[in-house]
Structures are given as structure tokens and as C-alpha cells.
Amino acid sequence: MMYPKIPLAQTVVQLCKAKQIKHIIISPGSRNAPLTIGFTNDNFFKCYSIVDERCAAFFALGIAQQLQEPTAVVCTSGSALLNYYPAVSEAYYSKIPLIVISADRPEHLIGIGDGQTINQKHVFENHILFSANLKLDLKEESNVPVTGDLPIIKNLENKFERFLGLQKDIQSFNAEAINTAINLAMKKSGPIHINVPFDEPLYETTDKLLIIPEAINEPSEPSLIDYAVIMSCVDDWHTAKRKLILVGCNTPNSIEQKWLDKLSEDESVMVMTETTSNLHHSSFFPSIDQVIAPLDEEEKQQLQPDILLTFGGLIVSKKIKALLRSYKPKQHWHIDTEGANDTFFCLNKHIVATPNDFFETFLSKIAHGEKSSYKNNWTLIKQERLRKHQLYVDQIPFCDFKVFDILVKSLPNNSILQSGNSSAIRYLQLFNLNKTVEVYCNRGTSGIDGSTSTAIGCASVTSKQTVFITGDLSFFYDSNALWNNYIPKNFRIIVINNQGGGIFRILPGNKDSETFDNYFETTHNLNAKHLCRMYGLEYESVSNENDLKQKLTTFYSNGMAPKLLEVFTPRLVNDKILLDYFDFIK
Template sequence: MIYPKIPLAQTVVQLCKEKKIKHIIISPGSRNAPLTIGFTNDPYFSCYSIVDERCAAFFALGIAQRLQQPTAVVCTSGSALLNYYPAVSEAFYSDIPLVVLSADRPKHLIGIGDGQTINQKNVFENHILYSANLKLDIKDENNIPVHEELPIMKNIEDKLERLLGFQKDIQTHNEIEINEAINTAIAGKGPVHINIPFDEPLYETVNKLLVAPKAKDIEAKSKSIDSYIIQSCLEDWNSAPKKMVLVGVCNPNEVEQKWLNELAEDNSVIVFTETTSNLHHSSFFPNIDQIIAPLTKEEQKQLQPDILITFGGLIVSKKIKAFLRNYQPKQHWHIDKKAANDTFFCLNNHIEATPNQFFETLLPKITHYVKSNYRDVWASVKQKRQEKHKNYLKQIPFSDLKVFETVLQSVPKNSVLQIGNSSAIRYAQLFSLSKTLDVYCNRGTSGIDGSTSTAIGSAVVSKEQTVFVTGDLSFFYDSNALWNKYIPKNFRIVLINNQGGGIFRILPGHKNSTNFDNYFETTHNLTAKHLCKMYGIEYMSATTMLQIKNKIQSFYADSESPKLLEIFTPRTINDEVLLEYFNFLK
């Protein structure tokens, strides 16, 4: 087998292998050549070459999101690293284990005007779980090329380290840092950054490993919930007739169904689930905005919960946020092993556990259900809203809302559904999806910047077909995602093109003015047709409901290439249809 000659590169590659980081996304560059040589010559790794670093990082994020396992991205030095930042921040807020491996120049070449050089140390410090800054291997000073000789007065610390340091000490330091970073990504479920300085020559190889780094086991930190916390929760639970459970982003099968079934049996409990929660029960309350939006102030006051329990990732629905901020529960408990957001400004209990651990400890201790009609009242509201919802959709013209109804119903069962941000995920919240679907959306930062790349990364490692539903601005913004030779043949993109940022037409503002059209809605006449031709994706389009219905079946059929269905909707009526929808529900 061929290995990079540089011991530091061997150390990084071997420890990634020991930690079972299998998927490596590499962007081309010279300074990262030792890592590229190491990863691509070892058959253990599945390596992907993606030129655009921003797309590469989101592609890696999609793999890690789907597998819930650490995935690594590798880049050269300089601004290449900064292009990872959007995906790093998404991983940080979405608890996704992303390992960033950045090549760097030696210290003495930083800050002197050398090319492709920035200050890479701790560059992600506000959105990273751990930053490891590795040390340059000691080289025989006689072998340092003339152009790399250390200036007499330049960086004394670096010179002393190279001249007086010991390679063994540096090797030990680097092994400790790499182990700590990768273990943190796994145990902490989040992004880490390993910055790796390499000196030239970069492309030399050897046939034998020069180092044998040792992998350090992750320290077990599992602990049970303190009994006094459970006892306090139990007392409050048994006396509260109005309890609300609100669930944000969850991975499929993250919460055991038996605990969900038990919650559904309690008349004092209602469970609101978002589209991204991947939780289902006939007694639960999906489509939150549909239920909440038409409530009067009197109804909201009546339905104000005594106890609010939240778990999962960030919440999409602005309407539930407004409701719970205006009519705060007496108590808000958030269940999460890492952190708790005070989203509704009334958090008073962070229970450091998984939902399964909490419910397994709490629910069996409940000996009676408090008398309550809380769920029955909400169920009555839900039934009325569903009837209104159906009646409204029967009478509306061709529009985004009508298209989302048809598209979401068409997604084949047992598929992975990736949804773009902005209007796409908000429309999806209005419809009940098949419980056979695994649903994902980048809600950590809620940005539109990498949705397509994430969906493709997820599709690459999914046994099931992946369907990506997105809006036009998000799609065109991330069009380099298609510059990718790994897209599965069964990958499908539904692009809903309303010729701009249609969501801005729903928000307050002076619509239909030059200023609004150019700087908010950003209207355009772009189409994905030529992109699809360039990247070898089968293209289909529709401008009417009849065309959609005629094409949708063949769209999902087997093919020799990925497919994209572009649906053009009327730009200027979508906002009116949606705003009238909420008026109709009243």
C-alpha cells in the first residue's frame, strides 16, 4: 500500500480509520496532498472529490446527518477552509458530527504574504465543539530547502520548536489532539476542526507506515437522571391538567414508539409534532400552523398549557412560538443531553437526558391520569381545521399551496424526503406526510445555502430513494451541488419555481415595487433546464396541475440518470392564496 511520507499525515489518516470515519470528502488542492494520498490509497475509505468547498461540506453534512456517524471533509489552506463555515454552523446547531481536516502552511510562512495563507487557527471558534491545532513534524534541518530557511528573527517559538523539540513529543501532542477532536465529534454530536500544518515536499510517498498512532477510547459519561428531579417532575405532572409536548427536529426512530403511545393515552397531554420530528400517532397534532393560526385570544388563553415539554431540534413554526411566548406555560422543561434553548422565555428545567431516558424514568411512575379534557378540546379544534383545510384546497387556483399538496402526496412510500428551507419547509408543515417517510431539513441555521448538496450527500448513503423538494432561490444558489459525479440514479428533485423569493411576498412590505422586486423578492426568469443538460440530469417541467399529474408517475420511475421536475407557479398569486388560507380556517 502507498502512504504519504509525512508522519503527521499518516497519523491523521490512521486515527480516522481507527475511529471508523469511513466517508471522506476531498476538495482538490496542493497543501492537502499528503492527506489526499493517504485517504485515497486506503480501500477502507469511501472518498469523494468535490471541487466547491461549500458544497463539499454540505455533502458531508448530508452523509453524517443520514448515518448519524462522523464524516470528514478535507481541504487545502487559505480561503478554501472558510467555505466550510456555513456547513460547520449548521452542524453545530443541528448536532451533526462533522470533522473538518484543513491543511495549513508552517507557522513561519504565515503572516509574511505567502499565497493561499490565512490565520486558520481556531477560525470556527464560535461554532465548533473542539479545535485541534497540530504541530509540524520535526525535519532534519540540513534538509530544509533554502527558500524555507527560518529567518533569524522570525517566529522564535517556531524555530526553537523545530531545532530543540523532539519528534516524539510532537507526535504525542498530535495524537492526543486528534483523538480528543474526533471523540468530541462522536460523543458531543457536533463539528470539530483539526488544523494540520504541512511542509514541502508534499507528494512524496513510502510503502511502509512510519508511525503507529494509538486510538483513545471515548470516556463513558452516561448517567441516570437524579431521583429528586424525577420526583419533582412527577409531582408537577400529576397535578397539571394541561400538558403540551412540542417536538422539533428528530432523527427517524429516535424515540421509542411505546412512550409515544403512552403519551397519547393521557387526556391531559397533547403532542404537537413538526414535519421534521419524524414522530407519528393518530392522536398527535401535526400541521401546527394550521391549528394555531386561527385561534382567538380567548381560545389561546383557554388552551395555555400548565407544563410545556420540548425535545428535538429547532422549531419551524413561528405561530407556535408566538402563542407560547404570549401565553407562557407555568413550567417549561427541555429534554436534551447537551443544551436547552429558552425559546419561549420561560425555561425553568433543563433535563440532561435523551427523550427515551426521561420517559422511561418518568412515565412508569405515573399511577393515575389527572382528570382533564385538554386533549379533547384540542382534538375538536384539529378536526374543524382539517375539514376547512380540505374544503379550501378544493377551490383554489393553481398555486404553490396546491402544488405542495400534490407533490407531497406523490412521494413514494419508504423514501427519504429532503426539504429545502424558507417557503418549502413552511408549506410542508401544512400537510400530513406518510409515516413511512424519513424527513430531513437543515433547520440548525435555517439557511438556503446548502440544501441541495445536503440532500445529495444523504442520497449517496441511503438505501432508499431520496426525493428533494425545494424552491427556486435555494436551488439556484446551490447549483454547484450538481457538479457531482456521485448522484444516485434514483435521486429526484422537485423544483417549485415561482420566479423569486415568494416567501417575502407573505411578509410585511410594499409589494410590486421596483425596490421590493429587486432587493427582497429578487425576481428572475431562470430555469433549471440548461443546468440539467450540463450535468446529465433528466429534465421535466410542468405549468398546470394536469401536466403534473400526467408526469409525476414517470418522474419516480426507474431511470439511468437522476431526474428533476421543475414546476412553474404564478408568482403574484401565491401569497394571496396562502394568506387567504389562514383567513378561511377561521
């Protein structure tokens, strides 16, 4: 077996192996050659080569998101590292264990005008759990100072012993820093950065493993729930007549069904779920905006909960955030093992636990509380909204809204849906999805920049079919995502092309001006046909309802290559149809 000759490179690779970090996404470069040699020559690792570092990092994020395990990205020195930043910030806010490993120049070459050098230490300072800035290995010819008038041979012996001692200290420091960083990524589920300085020569190899660093694994801590906090919650829960549970981004199958069933039995509890929550129950309230957008002031007051209980990740719906900030609950409790966002400016309890552990302890102590019509009243409203929703869909012309209605109904059972951000995820929020479909979206920072890469990373490590629905701007922005050899043949992309950033037409502002067209909506006449030809995807396009339905009958079936379906919708009607929808269902 071939190893890099540099001890530090061996240390990084061997500790990644010991920590079971299997998936390594490498972007080409010279300074990271020792790491590339180490990872690619060990069959334990599954290595990927992706040229564009921004795409590579989001691809890695998609793998980590799907497998729920750390995934590493490896790059050369200089600006290459900065291209990881969008994915690093997404991993930080979405709590995804992304391991960033960057090669660096020796410290004496930084800040003197040498090529491909920037200040790489702590470069992700505000969006990282830990930065491990490693130390350069000593070379045997290093000038270690020697003092005294000892004979030459004695001087050489002392110099060699001092060299070994210093190198041992460096090795110990580096191994401890790497262990600390990776352990933190695993424990807290977030990104860490390991910065690795290398001096030339970079390409030398050896058949000997020179370093066997000790992998220090932190013992798993038992889940400790503060029973005093639980009992105070129980007392308040019993007396409250209006309890609202709001669930944000949530990993599929992470909440036991028995707790969902138990919550559904309480007539004073209303459970609102977002599309990204991956929770389903006939008594819950998906499509949040559909329920609350048409409410008048009196109805909003009637919805205002005594207790708001939240768990899961960030919330998509701007309307529920606005409502609960204006009509604040008397209490807001959030369940999470690490932290709690004060999203509605009224957080008063952070329950340090997993939702399963909390509900197991909490619900066993809950008896029937006071009589309440809270859920039943809103269930009637939900049913009426659904009736009006279908009436509206049946009468509107071909548009974005109509397209999403058709797409949601077409998704294959037991598939994975990756959603683009901006308008794509907001339209999906208005529809009830097949409960066998798992839904993912980069909602940590809600950016459009890496959705395609994330979806492809996800698709590369799952046996389930992955379907990616996105808008045109997001797709073209991340078109380098297609520049890799890891897209499975059953991967499907659906691009809704409304010739610009259609969501901006929904927002307040003057829509009939050159400034709006150029700098907000950014209108264009691009299509994905030639991109698909260049990257080897099967391409089809439609621009009406009948063709869309016909194409979808075979779109998900097996083929010789990944497929992309581009759906062209009329740019100037989408915003009016969406805004009129909320008036119609009122």
C-alpha cells in the same frame, strides 16, 4: 500500500481509520496532498472528490445526518477553508459530527504575504466544539541548537537525540489533540476542526507506515438520571390539567413507539409534532400552524399550557414560538443530554437524559391525574381544521399551495424527503405526511445555501429513494451541488419556481415597488433546463395541475439518470392564497 512520507499526515489518516471515520470528502488542492495520498490509498476509506468546498461540506453533512456517524472533509490552505463555514455552523446547531481537516502553511510563512495563507487557527471559533491546531513535523536537517565545545561527532549525536526527543514531543502532542477532537465530535455530536501544517515537499510517498498512533477512545458513560428531578416532575405533572409536548427535529425511529402510545392515553396531554419530528400518532397534532394560526385571544388563553415539555431539535413554526412567548407556560422542561434552548423565555428544567430514558423512568411513575378536557377539546378543533383545509384546497387555482398538496400525496412509501428551507419547509408543515416517509431539513441555521448538497450527500449513502423539494432561489444558489459524480439514478429533485423569493411576499412590506422586486423578492426568469443538460439530469417541467399529476405518475420510477421536475407557479397569487387560507379555516 502507499503512504504519505510526512509523519503528521500518517498520524491524521491512521487516527481517522482507528476512529472508524470512513467517508472522506476531498476538495482538490496542493497543500492537502499528503492527506489526499493517505486517504485515497487506503481501501478502508470511501473517498469523494468535490471541487466546491461549500458544496463538499454540505454533502458531508448529508452523509453524517443520514448515517449518524462522523464524516470528514479535507481541503487545502487559504480561503478554501472558509467555504466550509456555512456547513460548520449548520452542523453546530443541528448537532451533526462533521470532521473538518484543513491543510495549512508552516507558521513562518503566515502573515508575510505568501500565497494561499490566512489565519486558519480557531477560524471557526464561535461555531466549533474543538479546534486542534497541530504542530509541524521537524525535519532531520532542522537547525536544532547545540551548546558546548564537544567534539563534532559528539555534537552530531546530541543534536540527533535532541531532534528525536523534540519530534517525539510533537508527535505526542498532535496525536493527543486529534484524539481529543474526534472523541468530542462523537460524544457531543458536533463539528470539530483539525488544522494540519505541512512543509514542502508534499508529494513524497513511502511503502512503510512510519507512525502507528494510539487511538484513545473515551469509555461510554452510563445514562444517569437525576431521580430527584424526575420525582419533582411527577408531582407537578399529576396536578397539571394542561400539558403540551412539542417536538422539533428528530431522527426517525429514535423514540420508542410504546412511549408515544402511552402519552396518547392521557387526556390532559396534547402532543404537537413538526414535519421534521418524524413522529406519528393518530392522536397527535401535526400541522401546528393549521391549528393555531386562526386562534383569537380567548382561544390562545385556553391553549396556554401549565407544563410545556419539549425535546428534539429546533422548531420551524414561528407561530407556535410567538404564541408560547406571549402565553407562557407555568413550566418549561426540555429533555436533552447536552443542552437546552430557552426558546420561549421560560425554561426552568433541563432534564439531562435521552427522551427514551426519561420516558422509561418518568411514565412508569405516572398515575392518572386530574380530569381534563384539554386534548379532547383541541382534537375537535383539529378535525374541523382538517375538514376546512380540504375544502380550501379543492377550490383554489394552481399555485404553490396546490402544488404541495399534490406532491405530499405523491411521495413514494419508505422514501426520504429532503426539504429546502424558507417557504418549502413551511408549506410542508401544513400537510400530514405519509408516516413511512423520513423527513430531513437543515434547520440548525435554516439557511438556503446548502440544501441541495445535503440532499445529494444523504442520497449517496442510502438505499432508499431520496426526494428533494426546494424553491427556485435555494436551488440556483446551490447549483454547484450537481457538480459531482455521486448522484444516484433514483435521486429526484422537485423545484417550485415562482420566479423569486416568494416567501417575502407573505411578510409585511410594500410588495408593489421596484426595490421590493429587486432586493427582497429578487425576481428572475431563470430555469433549470440547461443546468440539467450540463450535469446529465433528466429534465421535465410543468405549469398546471393536470400536467403535474400526469408527470408524477412516472417521475419516481427507475430511470437511466437522476431526474428534476421544475414546477412553475404564478408569482403574484401565491401569497394571497396562503394568507387567505388561515382566514378560511378559522
